[in-house]
Amino acid sequence: MLQKPKLLTVLDVAAIASFLAATGLVFFYAPLERVMGAVQKVFYFHVASGWVGMLSFAVAAVVGVIYLIRKDLKWDSVGVAAVEIGIAFTLINVITGAIWARPIWNTWWTWDPRLTTATIMELVYFAYLMLRSGIEEPERRARFGAVYAIIGFLSVPLTFFSIRLFRTIHPVVIGSNDPGAMGAFDMTPRMTQVFLFSLVAFTIVYFDLLWHRIRLGKLAERVESLRLKLQA
Amino acid sequence: MEQPANTLSYFIAGYGVIFGVMIVYLAILIIRWRNLKQDEALLNELDQKEGGSKE
Amino acid sequence: MSGLTPFISAMSAVIWKDLRAEWRSREVISAMLVFALLVILIFNFALDLQPNVRAGISSGVLWVTLAFAGTLGLNRSMAVEKDRGCLDGLLLAPVDRAAIYLGKAFANLLFMLLVALIVLPVYGILYNTNLLIPGLLVVILLGSEGYVAVGTLLSSMAVQARTRDILLPILLFPVAVPVVVSAVKATGGYLAGLGWEEIQPWFTLLVVYDVIFTSVAFMVFDSVVEE
Numbered sequence: 001m002l003q004k005p006k007l008l009t010v011l012d013v014a015a016i017a018s019f020l021a022a023t024g025l026v027f028f029y030a031p032l033e034r035v036m037g038a039v040q041k042v043f044y045f046h047v048a049s050g051w052v053g054m055l056s057f058a059v060a061a062v063v064g065v066i067y068l069i070r071k072d073l074k075w076d077s078v079g080v081a082a083v084e085i086g087i088a089f090t091l092i093n094v095i096t097g098a099i100w101a102r103p104i105w106n107t108w109w110t111w112d113p114r115l116t117t118a119t120i121m122e123l124v125y126f127a128y129l130m131l132r133s134g135i136e137e138p139e140r141r142a143r144f145g146a147v148y149a150i151i152g153f154l155s156v157p158l159t160f161f162s163i164r165l166f167r168t169i170h171p172v173v174i175g176s177n178d179p180g181a182m183g184a185f186d187m188t189p190r191m192t193q194v195f196l197f198s199l200v201a202f203t204i205v206y207f208d209l210l211w212h213r214i215r216l217g218k219l220a221e222r223v224e225s226l227r228l229k230l231q232a
Numbered sequence: 233m234e235q236p237a238n239t240l241s242y243f244i245a246g247y248g249v250i251f252g253v254m255i256v257y258l259a260i261l262i263i264r265w266r267n268l269k270q271d272e273a274l275l276n277e278l279d280q281k282e283g284g285s286k287e
Numbered sequence: 288m289s290g291l292t293p294f295i296s297a298m299s300a301v302i303w304k305d306l307r308a309e310w311r312s313r314e315v316i317s318a319m320l321v322f323a324l325l326v327i328l329i330f331n332f333a334l335d336l337q338p339n340v341r342a343g344i345s346s347g348v349l350w351v352t353l354a355f356a357g358t359l360g361l362n363r364s365m366a367v368e369k370d371r372g373c374l375d376g377l378l379l380a381p382v383d384r385a386a387i388y389l390g391k392a393f394a395n396l397l398f399m400l401l402v403a404l405i406v407l408p409v410y411g412i413l414y415n416t417n418l419l420i421p422g423l424l425v426v427i428l429l430g431s432e433g434y435v436a437v438g439t440l441l442s443s444m445a446v447q448a449r450t451r452d453i454l455l456p457i458l459l460f461p462v463a464v465p466v467v468v469s470a471v472k473a474t475g476g477y478l479a480g481l482g483w484e485e486i487q488p489w490f491t492l493l494v495v496y497d498v499i500f501t502s503v504a505f506m507v508f509d510s511v512v513e514e
Contacts, residue, residue: 032236039239042246049250068510088257092250099246103239123461130457134448144444147507151437151462154503158465158496165488166468209261216261219268226275230282 008211015208018201022048022194030194033185040185042100044194048202050093050118054156055206056086057121060128061153064146076142077221079149080132081213083125085206090122113164120159124152297382301390304373305364306397315363319356319402326352327410346475349410350430350467353403354460357434360398362455364391365442378512388508392439392501399431422486423477429493430470433500434463440504443511469493 026044033040060082067075097115098108109115128148135141187195309315330348368374368391377387407427411418438459445454473489 034236037236037239038243039237039246041243042250045250046246068507085257088253092253095249095253096246099242099249103237103242120461120464127457127461130450131444131448131454134450134454136449140447143510143513144447147440147444147511148458150507151440151500151503154499155462155465158492158499162465162468162492165492166472169472169485213261216265216268219265219272223268223271223275226272226279230275230278 004215008208008215011204011208011211015201015205018197018204022198022201025194025197029190031188031190033191036104036185039100039103042096044198045202046093046096046100047195048198049089049096050114051199052202052206053086053090053093053118053121055203056082056089056210057125057149057153057156059210060086060125060149064149067142067146071139073138073142076138076145077214077217078210079142079145081210081217083128083145083149085209085213087122087125087129089202089206090118090125094118094122111163111167113160113167116163117156117160121152121156124148124155128152294383294386297380297386298390298393301377301387302394302397305391305394308367309394309398315360315367316398316401318363319360319398320405322359323352323356323402323406324409326355327406327413331413343471343475343479345410345414346471346478349406349474350471352406353399353427353431354434354463354467356402357395357399357431357438358456358459360402361395361435361438361442361459362445362452364395364398365439365446366451369446374512384509384512385505387512388439388505391443392435392504395439396431396435399435400428403427403431418478420477423474426470426473426477426490426493429490429497430466430473433466433493433497434459436497436501436504437462437466440508440511443508465492466496469496 022044026041030041030044032038060079063075063079063082067073067079094115097112097118101110101112102108128145131148132141132145135144327348330352334344334348365374368377378384407418438455441458441462442455445451445458448454469489469492473486473493476486476489
């Protein structure tokens with residue numbers, strides 16, 4: 001039975017504290033945007049979630065490369081954890097993107113390049129989980145996961161550029177013609193502070209979650225090997 | 233100076249989704265952890281019994 | 288370079304094996320072709336497909352057809368290898384795995400190009416336009432190459448999973464978005480008679496995609512087929 005590391009408890013506290021602080025800042029400190037009103041505040045956690053999603057998928061790809069070189073299964077459990085968490089945060093990113101778009105552009109979906117890329121990325125990582133669920137042997141599952149995480153992550157920038165190029169050539173009737181602006185607004189210093197703090201808070205929360213999820217994976221492995229041992 | 237648009241309901245929906253998804257994912261993790269801990273305890277017990285009866 | 292000749296001969300051996308096997312049974316090509324023509328027919332009733340009038344839609348339909356037919360071909364090509372034990376036989380040979388990858392990918396590319404070469408004139412005949420524009424053919428080549436490069440790698444994985452047939456499209460399509468979008472826009476550009484300055488960015492994307500993914504697939508293929 002493994003003891004929970006002290007450092008993890010410290011990280012838990014840091015994550016909870018910074019998340020609560022960020023929430024407080026967003027609700028009470030951040031100013032009300034003069035055109036969009038309250039919904040603009042969704043932006044802070046919307047971008048932070050998107051950042052965590054991307055970070056997590058990058059982690060999965062890097063860890064995939066390491067696994068292919070080192071063949072140590074502990075890297076695979078990091079990869080799975082990273083993909084799962086990435087899926088959760090990217091989901092938040094996409095849905096809040098739609099919620100933000102609705103009152104501003106009067107439509108749920110504007111085919112914005114960043115959101116569209118995020119959605120496609122989400123599909124890639126669902127595919128990653130489906131690939132893994134179709135394979136029994138842990139070693140092969142790890143190898144395939146690693147390969148697909150790498151391929152998937154490499155496709156993201158290209159997907160983004162192709163959609164952005166598409167948008168510059170096809171200005172849409174609804175939404176901004178500038179493919180960069182989702183809902184553009186000028187950031188006051190207060191907004192920038194809240195924005196940066198949210199990014200930091202979410203990053204801390206991410207690493208905390210990642211560590212917990214990795215421990216969960218290790219526990220699952222222990223249970224599985226116990227089960228196999230008893231069946232023998 | 234005109235008032236900003238009243239988008240409070242969207243703000244609430246947005247944060248509902250953010251907290252909602254995070255809580256659901258946390259809950260899923262916690263449930264999985266509990267189930268695995270139970271399995272581990274049960275399997276350890278069985279293992280002890282096996283070990284005992286084999287001797 | 289002492290390593291190059293056996294590499295190339297291994298690669299050609301794989302290609303010839305696939306081509307000869309296919310020539311005997313013709314099951315993969317005929318499935319792809321019938322499917323492709325059916326898709327075009329169905330789309331004809333669903334949409335207005337005059338190429339010069341609806342260049343954007345026509346190119347989209349064309350590439351959806353190629354992508355789906357391509358998936359069929361990729362699936363069958365790998366499944367046949369696995370089921371007949373050819374894959375294991377190939378792997379036992381003292382040959383660089385990457386040569387096997389390139390051989391398979393090249394054979395798959397030839398199948399896809401063959402389908403395109405038949406579908407394009409049929410499309411042209413049905414809509415009374417010439418689709419055999421040189422630039423358009425280059426786009427078909429570049430787009431198919433990227434698609435097949437990733438597809439061959441992913442189908443090698445999919446075929447080893449339980450859910451094999453349904454898995455390849457799920458794995459391939461999200462990752463193939465850049466190549467399909469670029470190919471569709473470039474093809475549409477040629478059909479609409481656009482100038483090179485407008486088509487060129489799509490070409491760049493296609494080439495970048497092809498280079499990156501072919502090299503990466505080439506490097507990791509080994510990990511995907513080891514036992």
